[in-house]
Amino acid sequence: MSRKERIILFILACLNFTHILDFMIMMPLGNYLMPYFKISTHFFSWIVAAYPVTACISGLIAAFYVDRFDRKKVLLFAYCGFIIGTVCCGIAPGPGLLMAARVLTGVFGGLIGAQVLSIIADIFPYEKRGQAMGTIFMAFSVASIVGVPFSLYLASLISWHAPFIFIGILGACIVPFIIRFLPSMKVHLAPVTAGEAPYKPDVSKVLGDIVDNKAQLTALFLSGLLMLGHFMIIPFINPYMEFNKGFTKTQTPLIYMIGGGCTLVSSFIIGKLSDKYGKFRIFTICMLCSLAPIFFITNMPGIPFVAVLAIFAVWFVFSSGRNIPAQAMITTVVNPAQRGQFMSFISSFQQLFTGLASIIAGLIVVEGANGKIQRYNWVGYLSVAIVASTFFIAQRLAKHQKLR
Template structure:
């Protein structure tokens, strides 16, 4: 990997860090926000789903134009809007204004993820793509190890506003890095009469069963994954007896483990095949889903062990998934397709989160009920995704890699 490639991945990882941090910090702050605003599980799930819903809608709308401009310009505009929205979250004084600010942040955040994946896919060939994806995704691990604990500390010492203001301030610095070090990336642009109409991204997907199956895979995984994610912290505090002051340990331990596991998974996926690696981690991820959603009162050590497994297996499942879905289109169509893919991903996150909020009930003593049922539905979705993944065929894979699948 050349110096310029490493520098590009580092900048994208920094951008991803703030983007993921903004989203992740909502989960462990769930107990604090529910107490501060006197929220029900449904109201809390609406804060989380408001971001995903607006991001999904904006990502879909922008997909019609994503391949008509250089990647760098799109990334700069979308990320700048996201930073402004995040600062708005930090300044919001009421529940309603927080929902509005989360919606605004999601409107721009919904464009970012697809552009990052498109930039990586345009820059790195299929045989090196999973490793590159894993490096960018270490931002998730660093956000878990450093971002969430620091964010929770700021929320505890100052207020829940502080983490959003800190992420917004870091975002201003990252804008400068993107401007200075991300190349223009306009090689995918077609000129004059060669340029397709704005709605071709929809017709291309509709007439391409392989792309439809890739979107089906994304939606199914998100339904399973995000039905349980937002309620892990509230459930552990209310039902398992886990201390609110120790919530940061879940993210710190899980993130630290994935810092080491993610690059290894990426290398193995490039060497052994994306589908086999995805299948293994999808099956393994079923165990911690069951253990978390049906957990009785337990010790700190046991909770950290199970949550660590959840982080490793879920992250390991995601890396080959992203490499596979980004490889079902040509570079000229990739930005639009990845925007649609990201939009679907966010919409399914919203549906899963809000749906779980409707199933989960709060008992008079404050405990959450029916989380086990949400976990069972999540396991069914993840298991089904294994069979969907077997039908997705990367079009830019080498012959040997395709044969391996």
């Protein structure tokens, strides 16, 4: 990679860090927010779902327009709005206003993921894309190692409001670097002739093109089901670890720190292995290796905390690892001119299924009279079944694109 490519990747990874951290921190704050606001597990799941569901809607609307604009400008607009929404979360005085702030954040956040993936796909050829995706996904690891533990420390030291203010300040510091170093992304734009009529999105044509394209439909469902299976168990990890297993608020951040530390190394390795041995093959290995940890996490016996950390580390590595080759496969189903539009659909599907995962988990899980989380194992069984089913969908995508 050239120096310029490394700088762009670093900036996008930093942006992705704040974007991911904003979403990630809501879930481990469950054992702060539920007793603080005296809300049920069901209402908490809706607060978590408010962001991804709204992001899905805004992403779908934007999908009909984003390929008519410079990707850099779209990314800057969305990221600035996202920062404002995050700060609003930090000053929310009640659960209703917090949910409203999450909706505002989701409106802009729904545009970010698709733009990052589209920029990566525009800059890097398919032969290098696995490594580039691996670098971007390392933001998840850094968010887990540094972001989540530090944010939980701020929540414990000050209040639950503090993590959102921290993310907002950090995001504001990244904006000048985006302006300075990220080039304009206009290669995908069709030439505009003089006197051309203003662009009017043809919704029926866009949707018809996707429905008629089996590879694109397969990619949409693969991305959605990966999110659904993954995020079903996440919202109640911290409440389950604290209220059911007796681990303290000072111990649970170590889950994210150790797991993220492992993925920081594994993301780069998995990205290179995907380029060398094939995306579908590496996806299959990671998917299969991620199933057992899901079962153990949601059916956890009384074991030492060090064993808990080991189980979560394995889960972090392979659950994040399967997304790297999957995303590389997904970016190939559309040509550059429509890539931003299609990746907006992908991002929206991911957000929708992430929100559905939280809602479904909230409907299944209940809080017992003693404050313990009940029926969490049911969520685990469903998650295993959904994740396992993605093998067949990924296999079809690999067959369509001849990516084996």
